[in-house]
Amino acid sequence: MHALKKTRPLRRIVLASAATVSGMVLLLSLKPHTSPALAVGTRSPVPSSSASASAGGSARGSAGGSSSSSKSTTGTKTVTGDSVQTRWGPVQVRVTVKNGKLTKVTAVTYPQDNPRDQEISSYAIPQLRREALAAQSAEIDTVSGATYTSDGYRQSLQSALDSAGV
Structure with a gap:
């Protein structure tokens, strides 16, 4: 039937x-998760000065996976890790190492295209920063609800630490 x-x-x-x-x-x-403007490819490159990156960590763009460093006479070295492309956008981390110890971690680029990305990043990035400083390495836990951002953060952090020689 x-x-x-x-x-x-x-x-x-x-x-x-x-x-x-x-x-x-x-x-x-x-x-779609990304805005139509980003699908067309209207991203601007990441500014190279550390002053603009420290103004809230909101620089946005794809920095082609390059890493840069600067060294001063006090044993302090600042290195920017590779830009890691995640499902929701690129993640890039800058670290400062003083006398072989990780002293500062800054997220230069991270997903923030829409309110949901901004919400996730606002709680995940500070938590990842704290864990990286406490662990003194890239062996940090994934933040629940921010898996892709956490993975990208960890990969960029590892590349920065490798470049810094830590």
């Missing part, structure tokens, strides 16, 4: 309604 027999119109109506509702739910849940 076929489920959509013409002798059972109520069953056909229920099945058609369920299919329509399921289709609408799927369509509404499949919205």
